[in-house]
């Protein structure tokens with residue numbers, strides 16, 4: 001990274017009073033410039049707690065929307081509005097609503113990787129780091145509709161023996177890790193600990209010793225005494241893992257092809273140049289209609305309350 005670009009970013013950030021939040025899947029040089037780096041729940045909570053009137057979210061658009069919904073008075077800037085997510089595109093509002101309408105009296109538990117519209121008709125939101133807590137807060141006699149990530153839903157359902165209906169959505173990055181190649185890689189490295197994000201396919205998760213959110217996987221690498229890990233998630237997280245355990249060997253889980261499939265193309269749309277331009281111009285700014293914010297805030301705030309151990313308000 002050129003020093004002048006880095007200095008320019010730091011100066012603009014200070015001059016314009018903009019807080020930078022970055023997801024673990026961003027490039028290391030972006031993570032290094034951020035005020036806070038974390039998983040999707042951590043970023044939403046930081047946005048909510050921050051006193052800064054301006055927040056630049058270096059991640060994908062649904063993460064910026066979550067900050068905006070929880071803190072409507074703050075100006076939320078995203079460097080590239082095209083930073084989508086395959087889970088968002090696989091859950092169009094009208095179809096998701098029809099699914100809900102077909103199941104009256106059920107609880108709709110929606111992953112934060114979804115549009116603001118989809119959130120607005122959901123009963124509660126979860127992230128990969130709080131999904132277990134959220135699920136366990138739902139009364140046992142309720143039918144659960146879980147979407148849009150079927151792999152996260154299936155993993156939760158199996159772990160807690162809770163039947164659910166699943167939406168057929170997946171993360172286009174995590175489903176590329178393949179079970180057969182992982183099995184072969186494990187045979188070559190019997191001393192390696194396999195860790196995986198729950199968005200991976202079931203046959204990959206079955207081979208992992210530790211499964212959880214990006215922050216959980218980072219904590220596992222930091223605290224587990226093993227010197228070798230096979231990591232089934234997006235490669236941006238390697239930056240923090242290497243900082244925590246410079247002596248450990250981190251092996252990317254295989255995808256069965258030779259492409260850089262372990263990179264999220266949406267996260268990687270963010271660049272230092274775009275961040276500099278956004279800090280200088282306060283744009284692109286994320287704007288959402290007031291009534292949509294008010295509706296989506298209910299399940300998102302419910303998620304925050306449950307995660308923070310407050311009683312859930314289901315009314």
Ligand code: 13P
Pocket residue numbers: 038039040041113127128129171197199212213214215
């Ligand atoms: P985390 O909630 O673990 O940060 O995951 C977000 C994400 O988009 C994973 O693909």
Ligand code: SF4
Pocket residue numbers: 060084085086087113171172173174199234264265266267
């Ligand atoms: Fe969406 Fe997958 Fe990218 Fe995460 S890694 S933002 S789930 S496409």
